[in-house]
Amino acid sequence: MSGLSLPTSSGTEERLVTTSIWTIALLVCGVFLWIVSDVVLNGLAGLSISYLVEAPAQGGRAGGILPILVSTLSILAVALIAAIPLGLGTAILLAEFTRRGGTFPTVVARSLDVLAAVPSIVFGLFGNAFFCVWLGLGYSILAGGLTLACMVLPILIRSLEAAFRAIPDEYRLAAAALGMSRTRTTLSVLLPQAAPGLVVGLVLGVGRVLAETAALLFTSGYVDRMPESWLDSGRSLSIHIFDLAMNVPGGEPNAYTSALVLIVMLLLINGAAAWGADRWVRRATGTS
Amino acid sequence: MSLSSVDGRVLWLLRLMGAASCALVVLILFFLISDSIPALRELGPRLVHDESWHPRELAANGTYGMLPIVIGSLTVTLGAIALAAPLGLGSAIFCQFYAPRPVATVYRRLVELLAGIPSVVYGFWGLAILAPLIAEVLRPPGHSMFAGILVVAVMILPTIALISESALAAVPRATVMGAAALGMGRWSILRSIVLPSARGGILTATILGVARAVGETMAVVMVCGNIVKVPGSVFDSVRTLTANIALEMGYSLGTHRSALFVSGLLLLLTAIGLTLLVAWVERRDPLNGGGGTRG
Numbered sequence: 001m002s003g004l005s006l007p008t009s010s011g012t013e014e015r016l017v018t019t020s021i022w023t024i025a026l027l028v029c030g031v032f033l034w035i036v037s038d039v040v041l042n043g044l045a046g047l048s049i050s051y052l053v054e055a056p057a058q059g060g061r062a063g064g065i066l067p068i069l070v071s072t073l074s075i076l077a078v079a080l081i082a083a084i085p086l087g088l089g090t091a092i093l094l095a096e097f098t099r100r101g102g103t104f105p106t107v108v109a110r111s112l113d114v115l116a117a118v119p120s121i122v123f124g125l126f127g128n129a130f131f132c133v134w135l136g137l138g139y140s141i142l143a144g145g146l147t148l149a150c151m152v153l154p155i156l157i158r159s160l161e162a163a164f165r166a167i168p169d170e171y172r173l174a175a176a177a178l179g180m181s182r183t184r185t186t187l188s189v190l191l192p193q194a195a196p197g198l199v200v201g202l203v204l205g206v207g208r209v210l211a212e213t214a215a216l217l218f219t220s221g222y223v224d225r226m227p228e229s230w231l232d233s234g235r236s237l238s239i240h241i242f243d244l245a246m247n248v249p250g251g252e253p254n255a256y257t258s259a260l261v262l263i264v265m266l267l268l269i270n271g272a273a274a275w276g277a278d279r280w281v282r283r284a285t286g287t288s
Numbered sequence: 289m290s291l292s293s294v295d296g297r298v299l300w301l302l303r304l305m306g307a308a309s310c311a312l313v314v315l316i317l318f319f320l321i322s323d324s325i326p327a328l329r330e331l332g333p334r335l336v337h338d339e340s341w342h343p344r345e346l347a348a349n350g351t352y353g354m355l356p357i358v359i360g361s362l363t364v365t366l367g368a369i370a371l372a373a374p375l376g377l378g379s380a381i382f383c384q385f386y387a388p389r390p391v392a393t394v395y396r397r398l399v400e401l402l403a404g405i406p407s408v409v410y411g412f413w414g415l416a417i418l419a420p421l422i423a424e425v426l427r428p429p430g431h432s433m434f435a436g437i438l439v440v441a442v443m444i445l446p447t448i449a450l451i452s453e454s455a456l457a458a459v460p461r462a463t464v465m466g467a468a469a470l471g472m473g474r475w476s477i478l479r480s481i482v483l484p485s486a487r488g489g490i491l492t493a494t495i496l497g498v499a500r501a502v503g504e505t506m507a508v509v510m511v512c513g514n515i516v517k518v519p520g521s522v523f524d525s526v527r528t529l530t531a532n533i534a535l536e537m538g539y540s541l542g543t544h545r546s547a548l549f550v551s552g553l554l555l556l557l558t559a560i561g562l563t564l565l566v567a568w569v570e571r572r573d574p575l576n577g578g579g580g581t582r583g
């Protein structure tokens with residue numbers, strides 16, 4: 001935590017360093033305000049209800065983003081449905097069923113470190129080769145969502161694991177004293193206790209999926225029509241911004257509006273996570 | 289605690305899931321290698337020696353010199369890290385030792401928000417605002433290595449700031465207060481006590497920053513201009529490995545597609561190398577090597 005008050009001594013070097021540190025902080029704030037105000041001011045101009053409920057026209061220059069929102073949420077749904085069971089299972093394995101430092105958990109943890117460091121464009125290549133070509137899914141919402149499921153898995157597992165590790169051992173010991181099996185303990189004691197932490201982890205994953213572009217370029221594709229099945233190509237909001245900015249002359253105003261919609265979605269989700277984490281901490285400190 | 293027979297079966301199920309999560313790394317490696325093999329076999333050293341990058345479906349019809357693109361990736365990464373590492377560390381020091389408590393809280397929240405902005409939005413800002421500004425004030429064309437370095441630096445700064453900060457926070461308070469009691473100034477304490485003990489964590493933060501910069505795609509493809517040529521100055525257009533994949537993968541076939549997988553494999557191996565490097569730093573400096581990397 002911050003707020004350590006150290007003596008402010010006078011020497012020239014000290015003053016020089018203090019000035020540069022404050023300058024850096026102001027610079028970072030300035031860049032942040034510059035980017036955010038640019039997107040908000042330019043994005044608000046085109047934002048309306050009709051923008052959210054209409055289909056795009058003229059390559060996105062006119063109309064709205066309804067099919068794109070539907071595709072984005074479908075990709076998100078696929079990613080979560082695939083990643084949650086696997087992530088939760090692995091997190092429970094690491095936190096509750098193995099000893100820290102054993103060979104198997106170490107191997108799993110190291111692989112997850114590597115997975116977390118893989119650039120998203122490489123996930124895109126893998127998704128294209130494995131889901132689109134080898135499994136024959138083609139450019140589709142299913143292929144895009146599954147690719148993103150692989151991508152969020154390490155973040156998901158780590159935050160879900162942290163949620164379990166945060167539960168005091170008294171719960172486990174009390175459950176064991178009552179003769180409950182470990183499976184029963186996990187299901188009826190630990191899972192409810194960890195729930196708020198699990199939600200926070202989930203929300204982090206959702207944020208990553210919504211922000212992702214590169215991994216979707218050649219897995220879910222560019223098609224901006226309303227998707228009719230999981231095997232249809234669907235354009236995510238992030239790809240819509242990319243396409244409008246790069247490939248559509250005159251697409252800039254609507255790229256701003258789409259960027260604003262994306263940022264607002266992420267902020268709402270982040271806010272919900274912060275709120276959830278706060279409530280969790282309060283509940284944890286209140287009850288134990 | 290002993291395991292009942294139900295637990296035994298559940299444990300096997302969970303082990304299966306854990307193994308599946310691990311297997312994903314192997315699967316990714318397998319598919320990247322197997323799709324790289326045709327290009328590696330047909331082109332081999334041509335990937336380095338060919339004069340230019342004009343890939344075709346059939347190996348004989350095209351040229352596949354990847355060197356300018358590799359140089360593009362390296363220069364953008366080095367430039368971005370040279371900017372973002374000092375600024376990120378400065379940010380972390382500001383939060384921990386210079387800002388009054390309420391300011392530090394707000395500032396940290398702001399850096400976290402900066403970390404949450406999608407890369408495509410950074411790229412769009414660079415494309416719409418930064419590149420034209422560079423073209424006007426400094427030198428055209430604006431869509432340049434310089435724009436790429438600036439945008440990537442802004443993007444990786446939060447990563448470096450947040451991880452370095454947790455490394456600084458891990459330095460024992462008693463040591464810091466002891467030095468203050470001896471009458472040392474703020475900067476002397478930082479320079480001679482805090483920074484040396486947080487070295488491992490700061491190094492980890494920088495390596496993770498490098499990893500993000502090498503792998504960044506969207507922001508780079510939008511602001512760098514993407515011409516395949518060894519850049520003569522920072523104001524020249526440049527193409528990185530990631531941008532190359534993003535631009536060409538959609539229509540590539542045959543040897544061309546396989547050559548793109550070679551560049552993906554190169555990125556993957558770089559990422560694995562950097563992960564191993566972080567693990568090595570953490571082992572050498574267990575006290576505060578990891579900083580905030582382990583949730």
